[in-house]
Amino acid sequence: MAGMEELCQQNQTLQAQVQDLTRNHRRDAYPLQTAPEFQPFSEAIAVVEIPESLRTLVLDSYDGTTDPREHLAIFNTKMLINGATEQLKCKLFPGTLKNGALTWFSSLPPRSIVTFSDFSQHFLSQFSAKQANQITSASLFNIRQKSGESLKNYLFRFTNVFMQARNKDPTICTEAFENGLSAGPFNEDLPIRHAQSLDEIRKRAAPFIIQEESNRLKADRDKEERARHQTNQPRRTDPFTDRGNL
Template sequence: MNAALPTTSLGPKVSFTGVEDPEAHLTTFHTQMTLTGGSDVVYCKMLMSTLSGAALEWFSSLPDGHITNFDQFATLFKEQYLVNKAPARLSYDVFYVKQYHGESMKDYLNRFGIQVVRLKPADEAMIVHAFVKGMLPEPFSESLLRVYPKTFTEIRRRALTHIAAHD
């Protein structure tokens, strides 16, 4: 507890109250701490500083000296809040992403692309099929059916051309 924090650090801009996903919190925490750097002790102190409400009460209830390193702290933290962990995403969940009536092609493309990043499906043909299947019937979707794309990148390029021609 006597280790000094870096003076250049403002600390992570994230808070955990005890109801959020602990894995997501740790991912955000690690990302922000990468900019700060620091030792194992600094990581422990900084993670402690992100806790509030019930999560801070949980931490305060731990016996003095109970946490000896950051990995142990992170493991205890994840175990304590395991019930809040988001369910695993499956790659075929991209088939649930559908274009809404009135939604622009650009908005659908962006929303679908976010899900591809989150789900990390490895099968490019599946991504293409899910995107095309989720589109509303319109000239662009019909053009994709006439000349079926091989990759999601190809869809993006063709959509960009289509959007530019119709704006």
């Protein structure tokens, strides 16, 4: 009997060791991935620090159910009085949002806020009551990424429309987004593992948007360098023309 108890104990110890090895293998094979940090501001805006005098400024809040123009007018008036720059307005305005308005802001693509003018226009478009009553599920499937439109802009535009839709079913949202996406790296990535929500789409799109922006900047740089090179090229002379000028 003692031998059987010792054998059972050894068997339990062995099972525990196998379970530990299995867990370690899974952890090594499938390392945990942290979600990209939410950063909707451009790099130029992100580095701007809010002065202490504006940190304690009391601002009216907005939940997405009232007139967005009135809220924006009140905000702009306070910013004018306090001498806030356009970049500071971008940093301070999200602090006035709550409920549905804050949810909209939290869904913005990374680095999509470049100027306060564009930011405020997207805000006004988003919370227009007239538009909110016109968005249906069929409208979402009619959205297409335009020729030459960046992934960032398409995601921004789709998000604006989706947040106005009466039916915010996540399945309809992800299918409509993928339906309107143009051919490209992100379009090839999404079908491999279909997204379950717009938030997942936004997170998975982040590295593709960064890569796209990097390629665009390098293409612009190369274009400028070619233009400078052509400008610095010595002018070719025509021997017949030059002979006539002698």
